[in-house]
Amino acid sequence: MDFTDSPEEAAFRTEARNWLNANAPAHELPRGVTLDDADEVARGTAWQRRLAEAGYAGILLPQALGGRGGTIMEAVVFGEEEARFNLPKGPYIIIGLSMALPVIAKHGTPEQIERFAAATLLGDLTWCQLFSEPAAGSDLAAVRTRAVKDGDDWVVNGQKVWSSWAHLSDWGILIARTDPSLPKHKGLSFFVVDMKTPGIDVRPIRQISGASDFNETFFTDVRIPDSCRIGAVGEGWACAMTVLTGERLNQGGSDNGEGIGGLIHYAARTPRGRGTALDSEAVRLSLAMAYAEEQAERHFQSRMRTMVSRGENPGAMAAVVKLAFASRYQKTAGLAMELREMAGIAHRPEEADTARIWYDYIWSTALRIAGGADEVLRNQISERVLGMPGDIRADKNVPFDQL
Amino acid sequence: MNFDLSDEQKMLAEQANGLLAERSPPDRLRQLIDAGAEWDEPLWRELAEMGFLGAAIPEQFGGVGMTRLDLAVISEELGRANAALPFFSSIVLAAEAIMLAGSEEQKARWLPALASGDTIATFAYAEGPGGWTADVLTAQVRDGVLDGQKGPVADAGIASLAIVLAHDGSGQPTLGLVSLDHPGVTRTKLASFDQLRAHYELRFDGVPFEPLAAAPADEVLAKLFDLAAVQAAFEAVGGADACLKMARDYAMDRQIFGRPLAGYQAIKHKLADIFVAIELARSSAFYAAWAATYGEEELPAAAAAARLSATGAFEQAARENIQVHGGIGYTFEANCHFYYRRERTLATAIGNREVWANRLIDSFLTQNANVAEVA
Ligand SMILES: Cc1cc2nc3c(=O)[nH]c(=O)nc-3n(C[C@H](O)[C@H](O)[C@H](O)COP(=O)(O)OP(=O)(O)OC[C@H]3O[C@@H](n4cnc5c(N)ncnc54)[C@H](O)[C@@H]3O)c2cc1C
Numbered sequence: 117m118d119f120t121d122s123p124e125e126a127a128f129r130t131e132a133r134n135w136l137n138a139n140a141p142a143h144e145l146p147r148g149v150t151l152d153d154a155d156e157v158a159r160g161t162a163w164q165r166r167l168a169e170a171g172y173a174g175i176l177l178p179q180a181l182g183g184r185g186g187t188i189m190e191a192v193v194f195g196e197e198e199a200r201f202n203l204p205k206g207p208y209i210i211i212g213l214s215m216a217l218p219v220i221a222k223h224g225t226p227e228q229i230e231r232f233a234a235a236t237l238l239g240d241l242t243w244c245q246l247f248s249e250p251a252a253g254s255d256l257a258a259v260r261t262r263a264v265k266d267g268d269d270w271v272v273n274g275q276k277v278w279s280s281w282a283h284l285s286d287w288g289i290l291i292a293r294t295d296p297s298l299p300k301h302k303g304l305s306f307f308v309v310d311m312k313t314p315g316i317d318v319r320p321i322r323q324i325s326g327a328s329d330f331n332e333t334f335f336t337d338v339r340i341p342d343s344c345r346i347g348a349v350g351e352g353w354a355c356a357m358t359v360l361t362g363e364r365l366n367q368g369g370s371d372n373g374e375g376i377g378g379l380i381h382y383a384a385r386t387p388r389g390r391g392t393a394l395d396s397e398a399v400r401l402s403l404a405m406a407y408a409e410e411q412a413e414r415h416f417q418s419r420m421r422t423m424v425s426r427g428e429n430p431g432a433m434a435a436v437v438k439l440a441f442a443s444r445y446q447k448t449a450g451l452a453m454e455l456r457e458m459a460g461i462a463h464r465p466e467e468a469d470t471a472r473i474w475y476d477y478i479w480s481t482a483l484r485i486a487g488g489a490d491e492v493l494r495n496q497i498s499e500r501v502l503g504m505p506g507d508i509r510a511d512k513n514v515p516f517d518q519l
Numbered sequence: 520m521n522f523d524l525s526d527e528q529k530m531l532a533e534q535a536n537g538l539l540a541e542r543s544p545p546d547r548l549r550q551l552i553d554a555g556a557e558w559d560e561p562l563w564r565e566l567a568e569m570g571f572l573g574a575a576i577p578e579q580f581g582g583v584g585m586t587r588l589d590l591a592v593i594s595e596e597l598g599r600a601n602a603a604l605p606f607f608s609s610i611v612l613a614a615e616a617i618m619l620a621g622s623e624e625q626k627a628r629w630l631p632a633l634a635s636g637d638t639i640a641t642f643a644y645a646e647g648p649g650g651w652t653a654d655v656l657t658a659q660v661r662d663g664v665l666d667g668q669k670g671p672v673a674d675a676g677i678a679s680l681a682i683v684l685a686h687d688g689s690g691q692p693t694l695g696l697v698s699l700d701h702p703g704v705t706r707t708k709l710a711s712f713d714q715l716r717a718h719y720e721l722r723f724d725g726v727p728f729e730p731l732a733a734a735p736a737d738e739v740l741a742k743l744f745d746l747a748a749v750q751a752a753f754e755a756v757g758g759a760d761a762c763l764k765m766a767r768d769y770a771m772d773r774q775i776f777g778r779p780l781a782g783y784q785a786i787k788h789k790l791a792d793i794f795v796a797i798e799l800a801r802s803s804a805f806y807a808a809w810a811a812t813y814g815e816e817e818l819p820a821a822a823a824a825a826r827l828s829a830t831g832a833f834e835q836a837a838r839e840n841i842q843v844h845g846g847i848g849y850t851f852e853a854n855c856h857f858y859y860r861r862e863r864t865l866a867t868a869i870g871n872r873e874v875w876a877n878r879l880i881d882s883f884l885t886q887n888a889n890v891a892e893v894a
Contacts (some may be wrong), residue, residue, distance in 0.1 A: 383709065
């Protein structure tokens, strides 16, 4: 067992750190300030371009696709070093890098790779994910949005929902039903779509956070050229799985705050009676339990990294990180509010700390739903790791149009 | 980074697992309980022969000279088998105490006998509820002689040697070696919740006390419990894993309303949560064992965190295992109860959740003292 960097890792870390120290500060987002969405995307693409120019965009992507062709450990090391800065890396960047690029690279044609890979790496193309629908979330294969072949085009009609940053994305990855006479997983195909195509109507949804960064996306007779189909007709589900695997590996692990350690320090300097809040046994116990859980996640991730760097597939183990992280994140923020007593639920405008905790407490609810809801992850762990039977599926092998 | 056991450690685990599965199956445990045995003596001899008892004892003192991480691998397997052995008392606590604080002469006198299993030792720190800080201890050493009472003390019925925590009359704690065969020692057997681990009350009337004097007793005690917490965490992870496997296997077999119990989400999700708790605890236990071997400074917080996570995982697994089994789980013939009882023993030995929560917070603050000043 060895926690120190290997000589190669250490050399790469030094290289990454030096480069980031010289380049990242100019791109950092101001803390405690809410930027206009368009401004944030512009900053995100500018940072992405800087990374690409220096050869740090797409570390895992083969060099033939414009990536670095690096190792998983390099990606991990770079990610750790990059996370020390408050950089603009929202869904508008991540969806392109960890969903669109992998699916295009794996299922796309050489022309499609040529057309999209470099532009995405350079930040010239931003992407949104057009998967979920009002009647298809965890049960993604239930999508109803229809794509019907018409000459060299597909004509798409339907409604997508929860499309993050679709209002500011250049392109979208889309899953639609091309053959309703087949059972639900089989009749799907995968497309990329230019968000400026006529017939696409993106309407913001007001979120519980107050922001509106996800949307309803309506498709009315939208024409998508067949050259924008990724993979074969009917291969949509396999493409979607490629996307979701990339998504899963990217999740979980670190919140942007100081974590439980920050809360312990907070309690230690918050007066209570003659001492501090940390003199209370109840406070100590809840902080200690939360801290133990947080550290355990960190160490679990180290184990997963070790597996990945040996070329082993962590499979459903990635679900463990996401499942544990989202709930712990929610618990931590809730605890942070309680520790502040009434000041945790009402603060002066300038108190950015409390505002950040509120953001965490609200955002944690989304993390428990998006990218594999808690219950779905528990199913995955019990079925794929523990080998327990799958749920009974009433719709299995039934043609979609007869459901 | 390489955050995994080495191939040699995995082999060691397999070896221990194989031996224990063969020699200490549940029927053997039932037999021992029915016979009122306090330990599995033949198994102890076999463990000694395999070098498991002396795994972390230096070669010059009759051990194998491996690391505490290797010892942890064995602890996990003992937890999985719920073995009836004084390993925690004699090896994890007593031998480690001598290694930490004994003189060269004391090490040479006792460690070979502990590694060979010929001598069994225990560690007497508790005096009932109320903690074991020097100000509450009543057992007292005067002019090299110990008087007072300790208890509960695990495995004191089969041990011939005890390391006793007492105070020295001036408010200072002291740790020393005491022969339990001395006529001034009275051993009274207690009713023990864990039917495979006996506990005693010990009375000392003018019994010779030989201090372990290489370091101040409070420092030794803190370090010793940190190291023991790491081993206890592995033992708990092993026990929890056994419970999860048992519950899963039972649920796969049991037919309810025309299909396997394992197909119901209430059961699937319960076991998934236990799996997560175990894997998180195992990860922290790995880290703590690494710190016990290589990272002195990180040890106190790492040990406490591993201890809390592992105790929680075992608690959850031991309870839900009986639940998943239904009525069968409530029988002596099923195997759930061994773990249900052992879990409480492990959860209270060397300090309960409150003790370790405090240890975690305090060591976090010490480790991050500079951060606190800046903030
Ligand atoms: C902030 C945010 C951003 C998002 N961004 C995007 C995006 O950019 N693009 C996109 O396509 N989608 C996006 N999503 C949608 C997200 O993928 C879905 O919300 C998610 O898949 C869950 O689907 P659902 O909302 O329909 O909930 P449902 O699937 O209806 O789930 C409701 C509840 O049922 C539970 N449940 C579901 N299935 C089972 C089962 N088999 N057994 C037991 N319980 C079950 C769930 O765990 C949950 O608790 C986003 C969501 C959020 C919250």
